[in-house]
Ligand SMILES: CC(=O)N[C@H]1[C@@H](OP(=O)(O)O)O[C@H](CO)[C@@H](O)[C@@H]1O
């Protein structure tokens with residue numbers, strides 16, 4: 001039986017020592033921290049990805065080096081499973097164990113244990129495709145990753161500098177190549193061709209969209225949007241902004257989807273670009289999140305977040321399913337998290353099934369798989385639509401009885417091509433939004449008026465141990481610390497349309513407090529009261545209590 005190539009692993013590992021003082025964790029978004037501390041982690045991820053591929057019978061695994069919307073000095077890495085999905089949860093724990101082995105010998109021991117425990121057949125081939133975003137720490141980390149591949153003898157394909165969703169696309173395209181389920185040609189060109197061709201079909205005969213301003217967050221989305229634009233030509237005029245990918249310090253700085261969602265305002269450098277009535281969107285640093293917004297006739301800013309995208313898209317798909325005569329057979333459902341605006345949940349729940357799941361895309365994706373067509377979006381703009389394999393077959397085989405049914409059916413089939421079903425994809429989602437706006441003849445104003453957002457506020461509370469906060473009911477209720485939920489309930493019922501919940505963050509060392517209420521001042525007040533409760537309950541130092549907490 002084949003064994004691990006111990007000599008190679010040892011000599012490469014000695015060149016990538018683990019910093020002794022650091023502990024790493026594969027969390028919601030993979031490993032993510034300061035880029036210059038990640039050398040050993042990324043080297044080990046190279047080996048892990050190879051082993052994961054062997055475990056999956058030699059199917060290709062993806063590795064993406066990015067820290068998404070985080071500041072430029074951060075970096076990170078996440079693994080992509082063969083169907084283009086996030087790494088299976090049990091392997092997140094293996095990743096954490098490997099990353100924390102203190103020495104080369106300990107790493108070898110951990111690898112040997114993993115091979116036995118996960119029953120990995122080392123004689124299988126291992127194949128990986130990898131890519132990175134535009135961060136300055138990227139090239140050095142990629143070379144550590146490549147050392148990991150060399151140590152194990154992985155057949156590795158370099159996807160270059162590209163977006164997270166394109167890497168997910170490549171993984172799925174490679175693994176379905178030549179099969180009846182082929183996801184598309186396994187190249188970036190294949191991706192742009194698939195998206196642009198389906199987009200052109202979907203908007204043919206519609207009024208040409210007015211130019212769309214795209215804030216590329218000074219990240220890799222700038223490259224991708226520029227390439228996509230050459231494929232789309234006149235079908236979608238784009239004005240690309242924040243495209244300075246090689247200027248240090250600009251990535252995600254006062255721009256990008258996370259900035260817009262958190263600050264609820266325009267990136268400052270778009271103030272002079274945007275005209276009244278103009279529609280725009282922001283991508284994040286790895287182009288998997290999307291925020292839309294527009295200026296009204298008076299020049300006021302209005303944000304159209306992930307919840308608004310879900311409402312727009314879900315209503316459109318439900319309508320098409322009905323027009324195609326498939327409403328008795330194809331059920332559309334929506335998945336949200338507790339952060340979804342209460343007004344969006346109400347709007348959606350009046351029209352179709354809505355499920356609430358814990359934060360993190362993998363929870364949303366899995367829940368969406370239970371519907372024939374599942375629409376999921378986090379309020380922050382990460383999301384997609386997935387069509388079950390049976391539904392895709394049904395669409396392909398359905399015999400429409402009228403020309404109207406046939407048109408709607410074709411639209412649905414084209415949507416299955418336009419949408420990157422592997423993961424949230426800012427560019428694919430952007431084209432999807434543009435299709436719906438064109439079909440409905442909506443400007444930002446009509447889209448925004450589907451429902452009115454409830455005013456809301458998100459507050460971070462620094463506590464000594466966020467892990468002492470335990471939740472249930474899709475994170476909407478606290479079970480620990482004991483008694484705190486009852487106090488929150490008591491507060492909430494004093495506010496009109498009040499809602500508030502508290503949960504520990506999975507990506508930052510804080511507890512998050514969310515509150516909404518009928519008017520903005522009340523939402524703020526509720527959030528700061530709950531934050532005060534949390535701070536005091538968690539034994540926060542009275543002298544350092546943030547002054548805005550009530
Ligand atoms: C309130 C919020 O936006 N939380 C984000 C954030 O998770 P936290 O566990 O709340 O830190 O990062 C996740 C990964 O990017 C994202 O999935 C999630 O929506």
Ligand SMILES: [Mg+2]
Nearest residue numbers: 068284286288
């Ligand atoms: Mg991202």
